Amino acid sequence: MLPQPQNQFADLVDDLPVLLQSPVRLWLTLMQEQEPAALPALMNASLGAAELLKLVATSEYAANALRRHWAWFAEQAASGALDTAPQLAWSELSQDADEPLFGRQLRSLRNRSLLHILWRELHGKAELDETLTSLSALADNLVAACEGYARRQLRERFGDVRDADGQPVSLCILAMGKLGGRELNFSSDIDVIFLYPHDGDSDGARTLSAQEYFTRLARRIVALLEESTADGFVYRVDTRLRPFGDSGPPVVSFAALESYLLNHGRTWERYAYIKSRVIVPATSDIEVTALYKELIEPFVYRRYLDFGIFESLRDMKAMISAEVQRREMARNVKLGPGGIREVEFIAQSLQLVRGGQVRGLRCRELQQALRQLADTRDLLRSEVNGLLESYAFLRRVENFIQAMRDQQTHDLPDNEADQARIALAMDRPDWRTLEAEIEQHRTFVSERFTAVAFRGAHETAASELRAGFATHCESVLDTDSWEQQFLQHGYEEPAVLAAEMCRFLQDRATLQADATARRRLNQLLPVMLDMLHGRAQVAETLRRLLNIVARVLRRSAYVALLIENRAALRRLIELCEKSAYLAEEIARFPMLLDEMLDPRPYSVDYNAATLRENLAERLTSLGEVDSERRVEVLGQFQRAALFRIAAADFTGNLPIMKVSDQLTDLAEIVLAEALTVAWRDLVERFGEPRFVEDGHNRAAGLGVIAYGKLGGFELSYGSDLDLVFLHNSRGSEQHTNGAKAVENGMFFVRLARRLVHFLTIQTGSGALYDVDTRLRPSGRAGLLVTSVEAFERYQRENAWTWEHQALLRARPVAGHAGVAREFERIRADTLTGRVNRDSLRDDVRAMREKMRAQLDSAADQGFDLKQGKGGIGDIEFIVQYLVLANAAREPAIIHYPDNIRQLGTLGAAGCLPRETVARLQDSYRAYRLRLHTLLLDGKPPVVANDAFPTERAFVSALWDELLA
Structure with missing residues (x-):
């Protein structure tokens, strides 16, 4: 029989699970x-008696804290x-x-805050984000308070x-x-x-x-936080x-941390540092910014796609699984x-793979x-939604x-x-129902983890063919053994294949590769x-593939990329089979292997808007960097876009004129960005x-004027950019308005030179373009940059x-834009x-005879x-x-x-x-299509004498009619 005041709550207590009624009555x-x-x-309705008894029933900690902090x-x-x-x-x-x-104040504040947070979580008043953020903010501030208190103690003595x-x-x-991820x-x-x-x-x-x-x-901070009292x-x-x-040591300098990360940092620590966050001092300053930019981010995130991370992920998972089983x-x-x-592993592994290139993935919060x-398409939106739901559910259970x-x-x-306590807290009718739901979420997470961590690894070398090749690769065998292996499995040209494999495996670079x-x-x-x-x-495809593999062995994360992503390996094989040009591009610039991950180059029309968006994403992710780094990223963008266009071209998904349009769009976008960087520097x-003109300061x-193939929207792979530079400075007082002013003519010459430097400098992704400026007035003897007035005078007189x-x-x-309008008038x-x-x-x-x-x-x-005779030049x-x-x-x-x-x-x-027009256009397109095909396969622009007989005869006859 309850004491009289408790009789008022008998019905509420009876509504609780039977096993929890006795503790609540107590x-x-x-x-x-x-x-x-x-x-x-x-x-009192404002207190919510039923809600309060639910809190007491689900948490012995809360029940004790309520008694201590009831008022x-x-x-x-x-x-x-x-x-x-x-x-x-x-x-x-x-x-x-x-x-x-001070210790009692700390603990009192902690316990009251936890009561508040738990109350809101238990009764659905807070989303998981609020709960985790509140728990983390509480810890941030209590740690900061202890640091301040301990620092005052030390200041008095030292x-x-x-x-x-x-x-x-x-x-x-x-x-x-x-705590670093604000997910405490x-x-x-x-x-x-x-x-x-x-x-x-x-x-x-x-x-x-x-x-x-x-x-x-x-040590004082740790003692203040950890000491267990009443x-x-x-x-x-x-x-x-x-x-x-x-x-x-308990405390290390930034320099010691840098040395450790450079020389001893391990992969699991890269995972750990993803979530690192400075909480004292509470606000960032120059030193804290440098800690992230110069130490932590370069350690955690690689500039290349780091698919080698999946090996370490599987190793870590195996160790955890062994510990789980043991314990x-x-x-x-x-x-x-x-x-x-x-x-966490799913998210963090993909962050490590792509975070070096996609700044948006460098976030601490899971x-x-x-x-x-999901935004970067590394995971399907449906997968992300499922993972978020499972994560929130499991975190609530854990809390x-x-x-x-x-x-x-x-x-x-x-x-x-x-x-019964956990089922009640999770608003489930009984433990069996909750346990089944927990198992459902864990099964989903486990399947997603396997799909990410073991991508490609399920395709093992268990077949007889792969097992035989695996044995041969691990041993230094002679060509006869290799030839017998290829012959046994029905490969064409087994002797050639054997020679290629032995050459590669016995090459010094291969033999010196690390473990x-x-x-x-x-x-x-x-x-x-x-x-x-x-x-x-x-045989030719293998030769091209091995050439690529040889180039990336020293950065074997690219080898891991191909192991982990079999679809990417298949795309690489297809491109190497069809195009010597693409194979050589990948060998010269291994970063292009990143493009193998995206099947869109085979089907998507990359117009100017798409290219601009792509470049904007890359540049936005950079933040504030110097011009050289910006141009380096511009080069990576150009090389990747060029490769995508070529891949779509060679697989037949782009007509020849679209290829030229896209290559032209790409060059214009690169030119505009390089000019922007050069202009900003100057x-x-x-x-x-x-x-000053007519009394107005202007x-x-x-203006950058394109001639030749760029000017004619007919750019091809490896084409030079024929450029002429014009400026519109005239009148009086022609100089810059900075503290270190120079005459405008000198400014524009320096600007053009810097632009050409950006376009032609060799970076990790090669030079952007070769630039030819000899079409300017008077050629090499003329000024690099000409005024609009001088250009018009030259066109009129010389x-x-x-x-x-x-x-x-x-x-x-x-x-x-004003220079552009002036040029168009002069041209017309x-x-x-x-x-x-x-x-x-x-x-x-x-001129035609001289060129031929x-x-x-x-x-x-x-x-x-x-x-x-009768070819592209004659048509032009x-x-x-x-x-x-x-x-x-x-x-x-002339338009x-x-x-x-x-x-x-x-x-x-x-x-x-x-x-006649239609036949010339068709002939021109046919010639250019074959020219592109030859170029992509690394061959000269020459076909057999009996090729294109109709086209050649027609063009030659028209030439004789008009110009002979």
Whole structure:
């Protein structure tokens, strides 16, 4: 029989699970004895009696904390404060209190905050994000309070640490693990590393070195947090993630950390440092920024795609699984199969693989990282949603397990009372229902983890063919053994294949490969040889593949990429089979292997908007960097985009004119960005170029004019950029407006030179483009940059017919819009009114004959598609002749700078019969298509003498009719 006040709660208690009713009745009895007025107050609707009894039933820790802090809790409930996220009352922590009082204040604040957080979590008033953030913020602030208190204690005896310049040196506390990721558990250790920026000495009556001072400070902080008193403890502190773990010093300098990470850092530590976060000092400064940018990020994230991380992931998982089995931890929701740790591993492994290139993946919070992985298409959106749901569910279970008694445990309970507590907390009718749901989530997580960690690894070398190749790869065998192996399995040209394999395996670079590279090589080669079986020209394809593998052995993460992603390996084999050009590009620039991961190059039309978005993503992820680094990333973008276009081209998904359009778009985008970087550099040094005209101070600009293939929208792989630079500075006071002013002409020459430097400098991804500036007025003897006025004067007084031909295929591609408009006017005036039509035919014919004599590479051994009679060159000269001859009468025909559309306008204006136009356009496209195919396969632009007989005869006859 309950005492009278408790009778009011009998129905509420009876609604609880039977196994939990007795502890709740006991709590009510104790509360009646301790706070006689408390129980009647529970009937107040604002307190929520049923909700309170649910809290008592699910958590013994909360039941005890309520008795200790009842007045505070009742006040919070009555005021509605429990309906919002906790606002911690830091004013209650007195830095001037003696140590016992300060310790009681810390513990009181912790326990009250945990009650508030648990109340909101239990009753669905807080999402998981709020719970984890609140728990982490509580720890951040309690650690900061202890650091401040301990520092004041040390200052009284030893003063403050100062460097050689007298500037103060502060302790830096780096939060790791769950605290670093703002994902702290209800009853979790906090993982921290104590650091200091640089050496110094304390300035007190007794001097200590920075190392000794901060060691004492760190020990005092840990003692304040860990000491267990009648009021409990604040946090258990784990510092074993510091350099050398328990064997290392308690506190290390930034320099010592850098040395450790460079020389001793292991893969598992890269996982750990993903979540690292400075919590003291609480705000970032220059030193903290440098800690991340110069030490931690370069250690954690590689500039290349780091697929080797999956090996270490499997190793770590194997060690954890062995420990789980040894300690019978299968019911552990953190470390057991399909547990929380596997969700973390999924996200972190993909962060390590791609975070070096995608800055958005460099985030500490797991849930944010998962969402980013959906945005980057590293995981399907449905997979991410499932992982987020399972993670939230398992974390709630974990929190309620720990909240039962404020213990750091992750095991599902075995006794029925605790099972009832967790089921009640999770709002499930019974333990069996909850357990089935837990198992469902763990199964999903386990399947996703296997799919990520063991991608490609399920395709083992278990077949007879792969097993045989594996044995041969691991042993240094002669060509006869290899030939017999290839012959046995029906490969074509077994002797050639055997020679190639022996040459590769016995090459000095292969023999000197480190153990990791050799192990990965022995995994890759059997699979690669198996995939080659039955393919056309297998020997040539193998030669190209081995050339690539040889280039990447020293950075064997690329070998791991091909092992882990079999689809990427298949794409690589297909491209090497079809294109010597693409194979050589990959061998020269192994970063292009990254492109093997995305099948879109085979099917997607990469227009200018797509290319700009891609570049913008790369540049945005850079943050603030110097110009050289920006140009390096620009080069990586250009090389990758060029490769994608070539892959789509060679697989037949892009028509030839689209190829040229995309290559042209790419060049224009690269030019514009390189000019932007060069302009910014020069303006920072000298200010902006200005000039005075008609009393107005105006801005001067540079225009980049493209000639030749870029000007004519007909860029090909490896084409030079023919560029002319014009500026519009004129009038008086032509100089920059910076503190270090220079004359505008000098500014623009330096700008053009810097632009050319950016375009042609050799970086890790090669040079962007070869640049030819000889088409400027007066060629090499002329100025690199010409004023618009001087350019117009030259076109009017000095330009030759061949320069008018070149002007036909010229257009503005970057820079100042005003200069572009001026150029278009001059071009139109020149082509319509200044061409010497009396000598035009003789001039064009003479220039064509000179070019053919100098450049025809076929001689009598075939037909040179570009320079041979009836080829591409003849079509171009026919078009140019007809446009120049008729431009005065039909000015519309000069509008377009490319051959195909110029032919179209000639037909529309009646300068050529439409049938002739159509045949010329078809011949031109056919020639260029074959030219592209030859170029992609690394062959000269020459075909057999009997190729294209109809086209050649037609073009030659038209040439004779018009120009002979």
